């Protein structure tokens with residue numbers, strides 16, 4: 078843990094597979110008990126930090142008869158364990174600083190004591206607990222990027238002049254600046270509220286999904302406006318907004334897509350009302 082905290086070692090979270098993305102509970106990687114070990118077999122896809130990670134949290138099915146979430150367990154697997162292989166780094170649209178790749182397990186022998194929670198069948202619950210927190214985290218990242226984009230947009234539009242006046246004095250440009258500022262503020266307020274409630278011990282599963290849904294979509298709109306107020310410059314890679322425009326696209330996809338957040342929110346609403 079101290080080495081993870083200092084960044085001396087990196088870890089990865091292995092849930093997604095080639096045939097199991099949004100429907101994560103359908104994962105097929107298997108972990109079969111063999112004496113004091115488990116033998117892991119399967120492929121994980123798009124794993125962030127995969128090329129560099131020293132430690133992997135791996136979700137695998139320990140009960141082949143249970144095709145749902147209850148058959149899944151979580152394991153800690155060290156990066157140099159024989160049978161753990163890394164595919165070539167993926168060629169991504171953005172977020173070039175965060176590398177992803179396939180992680181392939183081929184009879185990878187993991188000590189039985191590396192099962193998280195000490196017993197089989199807890200893995201999916203563990204993954205979902207992590208995702209609640211992860212969704213709040215991603216939401217906060219979206220807010221941070223949105224604030225940076227508002228700053229970039231304001232600076233550029235105050236400096237550049239067209240029609241004899243700074244862009245920031247033209248009302249249609251002001252509308253874009255104001256909408257982005259307002260949306261970034263709304264996102265920040267949501268995340269702060271949900272995070273406070275989580276700190277107070279409240280179950281924030283619905284609120285974390287609300288934050289992820291709103292903030293990921295919000296930063297997409299803010300990035301789009303940031304490119305627009307920069308005009309042609311916004312399309313050029315010398316300007317930060319071009320990179321952010323590509324980078325933020327991911328937020329609507331990972332840690333549960335926007336559609337999955339909608340399903341989680343509505344499902345929880347119906348359950349709570351029944």
Ligand SMILES: Cc1cc2nc3c(=O)[nH]c(=O)nc-3n(C[C@H](O)[C@H](O)[C@H](O)COP(=O)(O)OP(=O)(O)OC[C@H]3O[C@@H](n4cnc5c(N)ncnc54)[C@H](O)[C@@H]3O)c2cc1C
Nearest residue numbers: 090091092093098099123124125330331332333334336337
């Ligand atoms: C750069 C990057 C990094 C990632 N890092 C990790 C990582 O570290 N660890 C990890 O485990 N995973 C990681 N992922 C995987 C990511 O979590 C998945 O890509 C994501 O959950 C979506 O799964 P999928 O790609 O299989 O899309 P699919 O599940 O095939 O979805 C395709 C589309 O269908 C929609 N859809 C699916 N089911 C429904 C439904 N029931 N109702 C309505 N719409 C639906 C989705 O919203 C989406 O729009 C990463 C992905 C990327 C791109």
